[in-house]
Amino acid sequence: xxxxxxxxxxxxxxxxxxxxxxxxxxxxxxxxxxxxxxxxxxxxxxxxxxxxxxxxxxxxxxxxxxxxxxxxxxxxxxxxxxxxxxxxxxxxxxxxxxxxxxxxxxxxxxxxxxxxxxxxxxxxxxxxxxxxxxxxxxxxxxxxxxxxxxxxxxxxxxxxxxxxxxxxxxxxxxxxxxxxxxxxxxxxxxxxxxxxxxxxxxxxxxxxxxxxxxxxxxxxxxxxxxxxxxxxxxxxxxxxxxxxxxxxxxxxxxxxxxxxxxxxxxxxxxxxxxxxxxxxxxxxxxxxxxxxxxxxxxxxxxxxxxxxxxxxxxxxxxxxxxxxxxxxxxxxxxxxx
Amino acid sequence: xxxxxxxxxxxxxxxxxxxxxxxxxxxxxxxxxxxxxxxxxxxxxxxxxxxxxxxxxxxxxxxxxxxxxxxxxxxxxxxxxxxxxxxxxxxxxxxxxxxxxxxxxxxxxxxxxxxxxxxxxxxxxxxxxxxxxxxxxxxxxxxxxxxxxxxxxxxxxxxxxxxxxxxxxxxxxxxxxxxxxxxxxxxxxxxxxxxxxxxxxxxxxxxxxxxxxxxxxxxxxxxxxxxxxxxxxxxxxxxxxxxxxxxxxxxxxxxxxxxxxxxxxxxxxxxxxxxxxxxxxxx
Numbered sequence: 001x002x003x004x005x006x007x008x009x010x011x012x013x014x015x016x017x018x019x020x021x022x023x024x025x026x027x028x029x030x031x032x033x034x035x036x037x038x039x040x041x042x043x044x045x046x047x048x049x050x051x052x053x054x055x056x057x058x059x060x061x062x063x064x065x066x067x068x069x070x071x072x073x074x075x076x077x078x079x080x081x082x083x084x085x086x087x088x089x090x091x092x093x094x095x096x097x098x099x100x101x102x103x104x105x106x107x108x109x110x111x112x113x114x115x116x117x118x119x120x121x122x123x124x125x126x127x128x129x130x131x132x133x134x135x136x137x138x139x140x141x142x143x144x145x146x147x148x149x150x151x152x153x154x155x156x157x158x159x160x161x162x163x164x165x166x167x168x169x170x171x172x173x174x175x176x177x178x179x180x181x182x183x184x185x186x187x188x189x190x191x192x193x194x195x196x197x198x199x200x201x202x203x204x205x206x207x208x209x210x211x212x213x214x215x216x217x218x219x220x221x222x223x224x225x226x227x228x229x230x231x232x233x234x235x236x237x238x239x240x241x242x243x244x245x246x247x248x249x250x251x252x253x254x255x256x257x258x259x260x261x262x263x264x265x266x267x268x269x270x271x272x273x274x275x276x277x278x279x280x281x282x283x284x285x286x287x288x289x290x291x292x293x294x295x296x297x298x299x300x301x302x303x304x305x306x307x308x309x310x311x312x313x314x315x316x317x318x319x320x321x322x323x324x325x326x327x328x329x330x331x332x333x334x335x336x337x
Numbered sequence: 338x339x340x341x342x343x344x345x346x347x348x349x350x351x352x353x354x355x356x357x358x359x360x361x362x363x364x365x366x367x368x369x370x371x372x373x374x375x376x377x378x379x380x381x382x383x384x385x386x387x388x389x390x391x392x393x394x395x396x397x398x399x400x401x402x403x404x405x406x407x408x409x410x411x412x413x414x415x416x417x418x419x420x421x422x423x424x425x426x427x428x429x430x431x432x433x434x435x436x437x438x439x440x441x442x443x444x445x446x447x448x449x450x451x452x453x454x455x456x457x458x459x460x461x462x463x464x465x466x467x468x469x470x471x472x473x474x475x476x477x478x479x480x481x482x483x484x485x486x487x488x489x490x491x492x493x494x495x496x497x498x499x500x501x502x503x504x505x506x507x508x509x510x511x512x513x514x515x516x517x518x519x520x521x522x523x524x525x526x527x528x529x530x531x532x533x534x535x536x537x538x539x540x541x542x543x544x545x546x547x548x549x550x551x552x553x554x555x556x557x558x559x560x561x562x563x564x565x566x567x568x569x570x571x572x573x574x575x576x577x578x579x580x581x582x583x584x585x586x587x588x589x590x591x592x593x594x595x596x597x598x599x600x601x602x603x604x605x606x607x608x609x610x611x612x613x614x615x616x617x618x619x620x
Contacts, residue, residue, distance in 0.1 A: 035450050038411040048381040056378065090380045098581060108380070132497060158447045160482040160500040186604040198534050203497050206600035209592060211585040212575075225602050232603055248577040252415035257450045259414040264453060268503040271535035276598045279591030280584070281574050285510035285543040287460035288417035292578035 027066060028128060031157030032075040035257045039084045039164045042253070043091075045073035053086045057171070058113035058123035061147075067126040078126050078155040085167030086111075088258070089242075092250050096294045099212065100249050101241040106220035110238070111168075111175045113148075117221045119178035122146040129153070134161050135170050137177035139187050146181065148174040165246055165262045173239040179221065180235070189235070195275035205234035207274040236273040240266050244282045252291065259289060394419045397458075399432045402440070406454040421461060428462040438470035444479045452504060460511030465519060471512045472523050475505045475536065499535070506539035513543035521547075529561040537562075541569055568595050
């Protein structure tokens with residue numbers, strides 16, 4: 001009898017362990033606001049797009065099961081809202097070669113979950129969270145793949161952070177922690193409030209200012225800590241630069257709600273999230289922005305080029321042989337750079 | 338040969354070992370379908386939405402405020418001129434200001450996009466009747482958004498945002514844009530006394546912008562701005578259509594004048610010696 005009791009207890013223990021594995025995520029406050037509806041209308045319900053987002057951003061964890069993965073166009077649910085955020089990252093910029101902080105390809109490659117020049121592989125989960133945190137990146141996990149957790153504040157209808165431009169910028173921000181991990185830099189935020197950063201808790205970064213054209217398109221993954229040529233990014237910095245690009249250099253068809261919100265997020269981050277003062281503001285403090293078509297021709301190669309090789313690493317014939325392949329059909333050799 | 342009892346006893350005795358092994362496996366086991374090695378796929382091609390030459394905007398009347406705000410939010414940002422024209426048509430209508438003010442001061446804010454449209458409309462009207470509700474909004478003690486402040490996350494790699502400050506920052510930009518003496522005085526008071534850094538910084542920039550960044554305006558600001566925010570008077574604006582060389586020069590000047598705002602070299606993880614050199618090409 002004693003042994004049967006022990007056996008029953010053991011099975012109960014195992015059963016309780018299994019039941020706590022991948023705790024099912026509960027629903028957020030589902031529903032779609034005007035900005036999400038408007039952004040989704042720009043592309044409609046496209047199977048090729050949500051499949052691509054599912055794969056590229058590794059929304060493959062079963063935490064997405066109750067979050068809309070099987071109802072991928074339902075914009076009331078988190079999965080489709082992530083597709084909206086990915087749309088902002090991947091389609092909304094003009095890729096103005098001279099003005100834009102960084103290219104679409106840079107933001108795309110930085111934010112997607114693949115093992116690439118930016119970071120190692122990670123995946124993204126949907127995790128309900130009762131606090132105000134929008135997302136977390138878990139890096140350097142033991143015996144497990146790194147991951148980003150996206151929380152309900154990013155998806156709660158009537159919640160302040162529920163919009164596609166914020167989701168896009170948060171995805172870029174969290175992916176940058178994975179960049180830090182790959183490049184062996186500390187991925188912690190700094191404990192605030194401190195210096196000019198007004199945020200409480202571990203929510204502050206340094207801003208490593210660089211001039212507008214300091215990074216060639218396709219080189220956002222790189223850095224240089226040599227003081228004579230110092231170039232670096234922190235997570236809130238890359239997020240602010242992304243906000244700025246969307247605010248000022250979005251495609252002409254992007255709704256006002258998106259560009260205004262991007263400026264709103266970007267300027268507040270510049271003011272609040274950095275230990276050191278940031279020496280610029282985004283946009284003009286007008287009610288409605290003035291639109292200027294790109295003054296400089298947008299190089300079609302940059303719009304869709306993937307940096308398949310880094311021209312700076314090559315010399316001689318290898319440099320000449322290396323071509324940047326562009327979806328638009330452009331093929332430009334390193335010899336031209 | 339063991340008896341059944343002995344087998345069960347043996348099993349129970351080592352069950353705890355098996356549970357421990359199972360726990361180790363569970364910790365390391367990600368139930369994911371595939372681990373991408375290198376995802377070389379480009380996103381699918383999507384035709385850019387057709388942009389009609391003239392986008393209609395809902396006329397703004399006392400009865401159509403909601404419809405106008407919703408319409409404005411989804412108008413392409415390249416066509417804000419039609420919104421400005423419509424607002425200029427009714428800019429002297431006190432009933433519309435009252436209706437917008439009432440919505441502005443309905444807190445907490447349930448739809449921030451909508452509040453941004455309200456603020457932009459009030460600002461564009463440039464009507465002094467909007468000063469009072471804007472000031473009330475900026476100095477309000479009420480919580481602007483419903484969000485839990487409990488448990489800001491245990492993770493060290495977390496993302497947060499202060500919406501209350503951000504909304505007030507936008508409001509003070511609209512206050513300054515009204516452009517009257519009273520509006521400017523109210524803006525200066527924000528610069529001198531508001532508790533929100535993002536609100537003060539927005540007010541500094543907006544005050545200057547509405548005085549064409551003049552030297553006189555800078556001098557006036559210097560009298561009221563907080564000591565450690567003096568350096569923020571006249572920082573450049575990164576905008577579509579800006580002169581890049583001028584922007585770069587002014588930003589560089591900021592960091593030259595205030596070297597204390599230069600960040601330290603980033604921290605490498607403990608135990609690592611990062612010697613990677615990555616020459617970066619500039620555009």
